[in-house]
Amino acid sequence: MPKRSGASQEQEFEEFAQARAAQLYRSAWLLCGSHHQAEDLVQETLAKVYARWRRPFGRIDNPSAYAQTTLTRTFLGGVRRRSSGEQPYADVPELLVDDPAAGTDVRLALRALLAELPAADRVVLVLRYLEDLSVDEVADRMGISSGAVRNRSMRALERVRGLADDSLRIRKV
Amino acid sequence: MHDDHTSSDTRVSTLFRDTTADVDVDVAALVRGSIDRGRRKHRRQTIGTTLAAAVSVAGLVGAVLTLAPLPTAGNSIGPAGASTPTAVSPKPSAPMATKPTTIPTPPATANFPVRAAQLIGLFKQLHPGRIQQAEERTGRIRDDGKQSQSASFLWNGFETGVSFDAYHGTPAQRCAERNDGAKTSTRCVERPDGSILMSGQHQAPPEDGSIKYNGAVLITADGYEISASSTSSAGKEEPNLAAEPPLTPKQLELVVTSKIWF
Numbered sequence: 001m002p003k004r005s006g007a008s009q010e011q012e013f014e015e016f017a018q019a020r021a022a023q024l025y026r027s028a029w030l031l032c033g034s035h036h037q038a039e040d041l042v043q044e045t046l047a048k049v050y051a052r053w054r055r056p057f058g059r060i061d062n063p064s065a066y067a068q069t070t071l072t073r074t075f076l077g078g079v080r081r082r083s084s085g086e087q088p089y090a091d092v093p094e095l096l097v098d099d100p101a102a103g104t105d106v107r108l109a110l111r112a113l114l115a116e117l118p119a120a121d122r123v124v125l126v127l128r129y130l131e132d133l134s135v136d137e138v139a140d141r142m143g144i145s146s147g148a149v150r151n152r153s154m155r156a157l158e159r160v161r162g163l164a165d166d167s168l169r170i171r172k173v
Numbered sequence: 174m175h176d177d178h179t180s181s182d183t184r185v186s187t188l189f190r191d192t193t194a195d196v197d198v199d200v201a202a203l204v205r206g207s208i209d210r211g212r213r214k215h216r217r218q219t220i221g222t223t224l225a226a227a228v229s230v231a232g233l234v235g236a237v238l239t240l241a242p243l244p245t246a247g248n249s250i251g252p253a254g255a256s257t258p259t260a261v262s263p264k265p266s267a268p269m270a271t272k273p274t275t276i277p278t279p280p281a282t283a284n285f286p287v288r289a290a291q292l293i294g295l296f297k298q299l300h301p302g303r304i305q306q307a308e309e310r311t312g313r314i315r316d317d318g319k320q321s322q323s324a325s326f327l328w329n330g331f332e333t334g335v336s337f338d339a340y341h342g343t344p345a346q347r348c349a350e351r352n353d354g355a356k357t358s359t360r361c362v363e364r365p366d367g368s369i370l371m372s373g374q375h376q377a378p379p380e381d382g383s384i385k386y387n388g389a390v391l392i393t394a395d396g397y398e399i400s401a402s403s404t405s406s407a408g409k410e411e412p413n414l415a416a417e418p419p420l421t422p423k424q425l426e427l428v429v430t431s432k433i434w435f
Contacts, residue, residue, distance in 0.1 A: 010208070017204040025203065026193035043206040050211025107192050129182065130189040160185050 013053045016063050017046050023131075024071055030126045031075050031119075033111045041078075045071040068131065069141045072123055076142070079119040113159060121156040124149055282319035283339035283397035286435045289316040292324040292335045295433050296401075300420065302329040327407055331419050334402040335428070344369040344392040351390075367394035370430065372422040382406065387418045389425035401428040 024045060028038035049067050052060060060066045114122050120142070127138040128149075135153070139146040287295065293304055293314070305327040314324045323336035340347045348361035348369045362370045372389035388402040403420035405413045420428075 013211075014204060014208065017207055018200055021200045021203040021207070022198045025198045026196060029193060029196055030189065039203065039206075042203055043210055046204070046207030047210030047214050050208060051214035054211070054215045106188070107196075110188065110192050125185070126189070129186040130193065132186065157182065157185060160188070 009054055013050050016053075017050075020064060020067055021046065024067060027068070027071060027126050027130055028075070030110075030114060030130060031122055033115050041071065041075055045074050048074065065141075068127075072127065072141045073143070076119060076123065110160075117156050117159060118152075120144075121152045124152040125156050125160065128153055280320045281339035281341045281396065283337075283395060284319065285322050285337045285339075285397060287322060287337065289314045289322040289324055292322065292337075293326055296324075296328070296333070296335050296428065299428055299431055299433060300328065300424075304328060305330070328403070329419060330407055330414060332404045332406060332408050332411075333420070334400070336400045337397055337434075338400065339397045340392070344394055347392045347398065361392075368392060370426060372426050374422060382412060384411075384413060385416075385418055387420060387422045387425055389422055389429045391426075391429040399429040399434065401425040 021042060024042045025038055028041040028045075029035065032038045032041055045067060048070050049060070049063065052066070053063075114125070117125070123142060124138055127133045127141055128135075133141065135146050135149045138149045138153075142149070297304055314326075316322055319339060321336065321338045323334070323338070325332065325334040327333065340350075342350070344363075344367060345361070348371065351371065352359060352361070359371050359373050364370060369392040370389070371392070373387075375386040375388070377384045377386075385405040386402060387404075388400065391399045393399065401420075403418035403425060405415050405418045407414060
């Protein structure tokens with residue numbers, strides 16, 4: 001395969017990032033619970049993908065999956081660094097009045113509900129029900145067993161189902 | 174939708190999608206910011222490869238640093254040093270780097286002889302001086318378990334960093350990886366114990382304050398590298414405090430090869 005120039009690589013990356021940024025942001029918003037942290041997580045994720053993209057032997061077969069995995073692990077890594085004084089992505093802040101992503105009642109309720117879940121449970125829910133991945137795919141992204149994903153999924157779902165029913169009722173009225 | 178979803182699960186999917194569908198996303202800003210950050214990461218991994226870990230520790234963000242390797246790295250190394258170091262030409266990356274992957278490689282891990290909390294105290298034994306925490310944004314004593322132990326701080330007012338970082342492969346592979354894509358290769362000096370010593374200097378362009386930066390890295394045969402850095406300012410966006418960083422690459426070589434860490 002001919003070696004791509006830096007400009008070509010950058011253009012390819014930019015096209016990829018433009019296509020994927022919104023979906024990554026939606027996942028990040030559900031994980032982080034705030035616009036600013038979500039934005040930071042997505043930028044950090046895409047920056048890591050970019051750095052990999054530009055490496056001489058860094059060809060990525062499935063950039064979307066790679067980006068999603070990177071986002072997941074960056075988020076969980078932020079949680080693990082909590083004790084080091086780094087700003088953890090999983091710390092859902094108090095409601096910010098100027099958070100442009102906080103809008104509807106349902107959205108606020110979902111954010112509050114997700115904030116009560118362990119970070120890994122949040123990841124499972126987002127990958128399963130927003131990204132529509134299978135249990136095995138979620139396990140792969142998170143680097144844990146399929147059994148662990150099922151357990152977390154069941155536990156977390158119990159918390160969210162009620163809100164799902166309520167939100168649908170609200171919309172039907 | 175996957176087969177193992179129930180109708181209730183479908184409602185959860187609908188909830189997630191509906192809730193996030195109309196979230197405003199400034200894609201252009203996200204992409205712009207990502208590329209800016211990505212460039213910095215890329216430069217750290219390539220142009221600034223020799224000193225990347227230390228740059229990260231020092232929080233300098235080596236966005237526009239250029240590499241000027243020392244011609245005789247490793248000839249006067251410290252207590253753990255070699256008497257007759259051998260230059261190793263950087264070779265292409267290890268075969269593992271050429272294999273396409275779909276998921277990130279698991280982070281490297283190693284058994285470090287020290288923890289992040291000890292780094293500043295031990296450094297001070299080697300170079301007594303006034304220690305202050307660097308600015309909050311970059312002032313870190315970071316314990317990432319078996320992946321990394323690092324500290325950045327102000328030493329006599331100059332930003333300084335020490336870190337232990339795990340890596341994949343052999344010292345020679347790591348050396349080649351650090352030089353991969355660099356405009357100028359940094360000499361990898363092999364030592365009798367199998368470790369490799371690298372050191373060099375960077376200087377940011379005038380638009381970034383012309384900050385000078387010295388660093389040294391010891392790539393051990395035990396799967397981790399020891400980095401030390403010294404800069405001519407108190408931080409990335411701070412003015413130069415002196416024409417040169419207070420610690421030379423040679424002095425930093427003595428730091429990374431010191432037995433004090435063990």
